[in-house]
Amino acid sequence: MLAHSVGAVMLSRACPDDSPLADEILDVCRQGILASLAHGSSDQPAARRPEA
Numbered sequence: 001m002l003a004h005s006v007g008a009v010m011l012s013r014a015c016p017d018d019s020p021l022a023d024e025i026l027d028v029c030r031q032g033i034l035a036s037l038a039h040g041s042s043d044q045p046a047a048r049r050p051e052a
Contacts, residue, residue, distance in 0.1 A: 001033055001036070004029060005033065007029075008030075
């Protein structure tokens with residue numbers, strides 16, 4: 001999620017000033033991150049239970 005956010009900011013800043021593409025990049029990435037949080041998906045594996 002952090003890499004997604006940083007990448008979005010880098011790409012939007014690479015666009016010319018006042019470019020609608022910069023805003024679109026940020027909006028699409030924000031929607032994707034929020035959607036993944038809403039669905040409870042994560043890139044990290046589930047915690048393991050200690051074996052007895």
